[in-house]
Amino acid sequence: MNIKELHTTEKEVSAVSFFKSDQANATALQILSGGKLNEHITKVPALLICMEGKIIFRNENGIELPLFSGDFIIIEPMVKHWIEAEITTQLVLIK
Numbered sequence: 001m002n003i004k005e006l007h008t009t010e011k012e013v014s015a016v017s018f019f020k021s022d023q024a025n026a027t028a029l030q031i032l033s034g035g036k037l038n039e040h041i042t043k044v045p046a047l048l049i050c051m052e053g054k055i056i057f058r059n060e061n062g063i064e065l066p067l068f069s070g071d072f073i074i075i076e077p078m079v080k081h082w083i084e085a086e087i088t089t090q091l092v093l094i095k
Contacts, residue, residue, distance in 0.1 A: 003028045003051055003090050013037050015093075027093045031055065031085035039082045046075040046095035053089025058082055 006016040006028045012035040019026035031037060031053075048057070050067040057065045057073055059081035065073060066086075075081060083091075 003092065004030070006030075024094055029089075029091040029093055031083065031089050031091070033085055033088045035085045037083040039080050041080050042075055042077055042095060044077050044095050046077075046093055048073050048075055049092045049094070051090040051092055053091075054086045055089050055091070056084045056086065058084075 006018055007014040007030040010032065012032050014030040016028045017025060018028050029037070048067070049072040050069055052069050054069075055067050057063070057067055059076075059079050061079060063081075067073060
């Protein structure tokens with residue numbers, strides 16, 4: 001199976017959980033070109049991996065980091081953050 005196949009609609013932001021265990025969950029995210037995942041927080045540390053495309057990750061602490069295919073970032077808990085896609089992007093979020 002391919003990550004892209006999990007997204008069946010052309011929503012600006014699509015999130016599909018594809019793995020759950022007692023210790024972690026994995027979610028496939030697709031953000032269309034020009035799309036934005038609005039400000040939010042996570043209560044636990046999270047790992048965001050860019051599988052394909054390009055995003056800009058920003059947080060309330062002034063971090064502004066481009067992520068390209070193969071790049072990742074560890075997201076701090078309780079810090080407001082958001083994502084903007086410069087091109088259609090496939091991501092995996094693990095927390």
